[in-house]
Amino acid sequence: MSEKVEEDMPSINKASIGKALMSKALMNKTSMGKISEGKALRGKVLIRANRVGFRYSATDDWILKNFSFELSAGEVMAVLGPNGRGKTTLLKLLIGLMKPAEGDIQCNGRLSYVPQVSTPAFDYKVIDMVVMGRASEIGLFSVPGATDYKYAGEALLRLGIADLAQRTYSQLSGGQRQLVLIARALVSMPCGLVLDEPTSALDFKNQDLILRTLRQLASQGLSIVMTTHAPNHALHVANRILILEQGTQYLYGSPSEVMTHDELHKLYGLELKKLTFTHRGQELQSVVPIFS
Amino acid sequence: MGKRCLGYAGIFGCLSFSLLAALSVGRYIIPFREVCGILASYTFSVEPYWTDIQYRVVTLIRMPRVLGSGLAGATLAMAGAALQGILRNPLVSPQVIGVSTGAAFGGVLAILLFDSSLATMGLAYAGGLFSLIAVWVLCNRGKGTSPLTLVLGGIIINAFFTALISLIEYVADPYDKLPAIVVWLMGSFASLSYDKLLRSAPPLLLAGALLWMLRFRISVLSLGSEEAQSLGIDVTRTRWLVMAVVAMVASATVAMAGVVGWIGLVVPHIARMFVGNDHKRLIPLSCFLGGMYTILVDTLARTLVEVEIPMGVLTALVGTPLFAFLMVRLIKDER
Numbered sequence: 001m002s003e004k005v006e007e008d009m010p011s012i013n014k015a016s017i018g019k020a021l022m023s024k025a026l027m028n029k030t031s032m033g034k035i036s037e038g039k040a041l042r043g044k045v046l047i048r049a050n051r052v053g054f055r056y057s058a059t060d061d062w063i064l065k066n067f068s069f070e071l072s073a074g075e076v077m078a079v080l081g082p083n084g085r086g087k088t089t090l091l092k093l094l095i096g097l098m099k100p101a102e103g104d105i106q107c108n109g110r111l112s113y114v115p116q117v118s119t120p121a122f123d124y125k126v127i128d129m130v131v132m133g134r135a136s137e138i139g140l141f142s143v144p145g146a147t148d149y150k151y152a153g154e155a156l157l158r159l160g161i162a163d164l165a166q167r168t169y170s171q172l173s174g175g176q177r178q179l180v181l182i183a184r185a186l187v188s189m190p191c192g193l194v195l196d197e198p199t200s201a202l203d204f205k206n207q208d209l210i211l212r213t214l215r216q217l218a219s220q221g222l223s224i225v226m227t228t229h230a231p232n233h234a235l236h237v238a239n240r241i242l243i244l245e246q247g248t249q250y251l252y253g254s255p256s257e258v259m260t261h262d263e264l265h266k267l268y269g270l271e272l273k274k275l276t277f278t279h280r281g282q283e284l285q286s287v288v289p290i291f292s
Numbered sequence: 293m294g295k296r297c298l299g300y301a302g303i304f305g306c307l308s309f310s311l312l313a314a315l316s317v318g319r320y321i322i323p324f325r326e327v328c329g330i331l332a333s334y335t336f337s338v339e340p341y342w343t344d345i346q347y348r349v350v351t352l353i354r355m356p357r358v359l360g361s362g363l364a365g366a367t368l369a370m371a372g373a374a375l376q377g378i379l380r381n382p383l384v385s386p387q388v389i390g391v392s393t394g395a396a397f398g399g400v401l402a403i404l405l406f407d408s409s410l411a412t413m414g415l416a417y418a419g420g421l422f423s424l425i426a427v428w429v430l431c432n433r434g435k436g437t438s439p440l441t442l443v444l445g446g447i448i449i450n451a452f453f454t455a456l457i458s459l460i461e462y463v464a465d466p467y468d469k470l471p472a473i474v475v476w477l478m479g480s481f482a483s484l485s486y487d488k489l490l491r492s493a494p495p496l497l498l499a500g501a502l503l504w505m506l507r508f509r510i511s512v513l514s515l516g517s518e519e520a521q522s523l524g525i526d527v528t529r530t531r532w533l534v535m536a537v538v539a540m541v542a543s544a545t546v547a548m549a550g551v552v553g554w555i556g557l558v559v560p561h562i563a564r565m566f567v568g569n570d571h572k573r574l575i576p577l578s579c580f581l582g583g584m585y586t587i588l589v590d591t592l593a594r595t596l597v598e599v600e601i602p603m604g605v606l607t608a609l610v611g612t613p614l615f616a617f618l619m620v621r622l623i624k625d626e627r
Contacts, residue, residue, distance in 0.1 A: 095522055113522035121380035121514050122569030128511070135512045136524025141505035143572050168568075188524070 045108065046191050046223045047071040047094065052103035054089060063089050065248035067103070071240060073191065076214060076224040078234035080267065081244030087227040090244070091194050094225060109191025110136075111225075114181045116196045120169060126180050127152055127165040133184035148187075155183040159213060175206025182213060192223035199233055211237045231264060231287040243267055259287075299566075303580045310584045314358045314591045315350050322346045352486075358587055360484040360492065361603075364545045365555050365586020367496045369578040370503045371541040372556025373563065377510040377571050378534050379439040385557035389442065390449030391539040392553075394423025395546035396477060397453040400460050403473050409483070412476070413491060413547040420543025423449045424536065435528065438517060442535070478602030479550035481590050492548040499540040500579065506534060507575040514571070552586075552603050554611030559585055561618045 052067040063086040071077050079087050092098040093105060095113045112133070120129070130152040131144045138144055144152075156162045159179050164172065169180065178198055185193050198214070199207040207230075214237055218224050228234055234241055234255065241258040243251040245267065251258050261274050264287060271290035276283060315327045326342040330350045333340070340347070371386045379388075386392060398419025402412040430445040457477070464470040503510075509530050512520050521527045545552060559582040560574065567573040589610055593601045 097518065097521055115519055115522070118515065118519060121516075122377070122382070122564075124511070124570055125568065128570045128572070132512050132515065132523060135509070135520075138508060140509060140530070141502075143508040184523075 044073050045070045046073050047108075047111070047225070048106045049094075050103050050106070052093065052100045052105060054086075054093060054098065054101050062101075062248050064093075064100075064244075067248075067250060069240075069242060069252050071192070071223045071225065073221050073223055074218055075240055076218045076226070076238045077240040077242055078238035079225065079227045079242045079244065080229075080231060080234055081227075082246075082267070085244040085246075087244060088196060091196055091225065091227060094194050107191070110188060111192045111194050112185035112188050112190035114178075114185045114193055114195040114198060116198070116200060118169075118177070118181055123168045123170045125165070126156070126161075126167055126169060126172070129169050129180055130155055130165075130184045130187060133187035136188055151187045151189075152183070155186040156180075158186065159183050173206065174202050175209045178202065178206070178210050179213065182210075182217075186217075190222070192225065193217065195224065195226040197227050197229065199228065199230060207233070231259060231268075235259060235285050235287065255285075303577070307580055307584050310587045310591075311358060311362070314361075314587045315354050317591055317595055318349075318354065319595070320345075320349055322350060326350075356486045356489045357481050357484045357590065360489045360548060361481045361586045361590040362583040363489075363493060363496050363500075364481075364548055364552065365559075365589075366579045366583035367500045367503075367541045368545055368552065368555040369559035369563070369582020369585070370500055370575050371538040372582075373560035373571065373575050373578040374503050374506070374510050374534050375538050375556070376560055377514040377574075378531050379442060380514055380516060381439060381443070382561065383557070384443065385553070385555075386538050386542040387450070387551075387553055387556070389446035389535060389538065389542070390423045390427055390453065391420045391542040392546055392551055393450045393453040393457070394426070395420035395543040396551050397456050397460075398422075399476060399546060399550070400457050400473050403476060404460050404464055404469055409488065410491075413488070416547035417543050419453070420539055420546065423453060424539040426452075427535075428532070442531075475602065476550045477604070479552040479604035479607075480593070480600065480602050481549045482594070482600055484549065488548065492544050495540050495544040496548075499537045499544070502537045503534075503541075503575060504579070506530075506537070507571040510534060510575070511571040549603060552607055554607040554615075555582055555586055558611045558615050558618075561615070565618075 048070045049068055052064060053062055054064045055062045067090075069077075079090060081087050089098065091113070093100055094107075095111050097113075118129075127149070131148050133155070134144055134148040134151060138148065153162065153165065156165055159182060161176060161179050161183065164176060164180070169177065172180065182193065182195075182198075193214075195214070198210050202210065211233060214224055214226065226238075238255060241251070241253060241255050243258055243263060245251065251263065259274075261272070264272055264274065268289065270292065273288045273290065275286045275288060277286070278284070312324055312327055315331075316322050316324055322342075326346050327350055329338055329340070329342055330347055332338050368386060372384075375384050375386060375388065376382050395416040396419070398415035398417070399412045401419070402408070402415035406412075426449050427442070427445040430448060431441050461470060461473055464473055509525065512523055512525050513527065513531060513534070515523070517527045520530075560578045562585075563574050563577040563581050567577050586607075589606050590603060592610075593603055593606045
């Protein structure tokens with residue numbers, strides 16, 4: 001069951017957390033040692049946000065308040081909410097770019113960030129872009145060595161884009177660029193990925209490519225947090241849903257618990273239908289907005 | 293690998309040739325053979341087949357000048373590439389952050405008040421340091437590190453010190469001090485001696501080594517503050533470290549030879565044509581090309597006409613058409 005958490009009701013139903021793990025077979029196509037570690041971590045809580053509150057200054061309104069959730073290894077959490085509700089703020093808090101005004105966020109390992117887009121001032125080769133993901137492992141006065149390039153090559157291989165290594169970033173399609181940014185996030189051996197609207201501005205084929213990749217990475221033991229404006233993507237890929245509502249209210253739970261017709265209607269402020277249908281023997285769900 | 297070796301061999305060959313040409317060419321021409329013999333006599337025992345005058349011209353007059361211009365050009369080009377990287381703007385040069393103008397003001401003030409090259413160098417360093425601190429204070433004591441903030445801070449300091457330089461020029465004695473100030477501001481390596489070189493070389497060598505070592509961090513910073521921070525970089529500290537090193541280069545070159553512009557802007561763009569944008573390769577190549585370019589331009593400055601052309605004038609005269617060519621090429625590529 002879903003829980004609705006008000007400002008003065010911070011607790012969440014922890015019993016429901018970690019229940020829904022991906023049932024897909026593990027896909028380990030790489031020699032990167034941490035992946036097997038990732039498998040071993042499956043089910044273990046990797047990210048814990050405890051009564052987190054955030055506002056820019058003491059005189060500003062709270063953007064997030066009494067906000068708690070847990071995410072285990074192998075889980076994908078989709079964050080839904082209208083523009084300006086605090087989705088990006090939440091991601092920045094998770095990766096440590098901003099500090100909570102109250103409460104704390106504990107991560108049992110490193111979280112890597114994948115921006116919505118990257119606009120490098122200079123056009124770099126894909127391999128050079130990816131190896132920059134090793135920056136935190138490389139000393140201030142050092143440059144990447146053979147090992148760093150090996151990891152970068154393996155990350156590209158893991159995502160099936162090793163052939164792009166010597167091409168420049170600007171030559172790539174939107175989907176390929178997103179995969180390169182994911183590869184860059186993977187080379188720092190994170191326990192989780194934090195993605196800001198990874199499928200926005202992509203066509204259907206590339207959306208499918210990115211979502212498939214995220215499911216594969218989750219099945220390898222990574223925790224994934226992604227913001228999205230597409231409820232269908234959340235239904236397709238996520239096993240935990242976080243809906244940031246108006247004010248400082250939020251909903252957290254499994255897709256079936258949280259993504260009800262009424263909640264989605266309230267969230268997006270327009271009529272919509274939640275359809276369930278069977279395709280090749282598989283039961284699928286889709287949210288169709290009824291535009292005015 | 294073969295391509296890389298060929299590249300290194302090409303750079304080494306061009307650098308050696310420009311060094312030899314600079315030592316050989318001038319109003320008093322010394323054949324390559326004699327120059328090679330004199331250079332070889334530093335380490336090997338060679339029976340002299342050159343005249344005493346040739347030896348003195350090469351070792352006492354041209355050598356410090358070639359070494360100084362090469363070092364200044366190499367570090368200015370590296371500083372330009374680094375600054376373009378951290379400010380995410382291919383159109384900036386070390387002059388943009390205001391330090392060169394601050395150092396120039398220090399030098400001009402020293403010429404007005406004292407008559408000592410040591411004082412000129414000292415006050416040039418002090419002016420450069422002061423302007424860096426001023427930019428730092430303007431940028432909310434270093435907290436504001438967005439490229440726009442840094443460039444705006446630099447523009448303000450630039451304008452302020454330019455006004456002060458104009459004021460000094462206005463009050464300076466027009467028969468004695470003013471010509472000296474104007475000539476010094478146009479930049480020249482003509483007065484470079486071993487003494488002066490020894491005073492300027494350590495900060496330039498240190499700054500060059502730091503930029504060389506920071507080149508990967510500079511690439512990461514060029515992705516933008518938020519992205520670089522998310523990759524685990526302390527953006528504020530690293531950006532100010534690079535700024536301080538660039539300021540060291542700008543102050544030291546102004547103290548050594550007055551204001552020499554365009555090298556830090558043009559040379560990184562030439563280097564990009566060969567090795568692309570990654571600073572791991574761009575900064576080393578900018579170093580070699582900057583050194584070579586400045587040695588050749590300085591050689592032109594003292595050989596083109598009877599009277600030596602100020603370095604600042606010539607770097608602008610050579611730099612602007614070169615930059616225009618690069619711009620036209622870029623526009624064609626964009627199509």
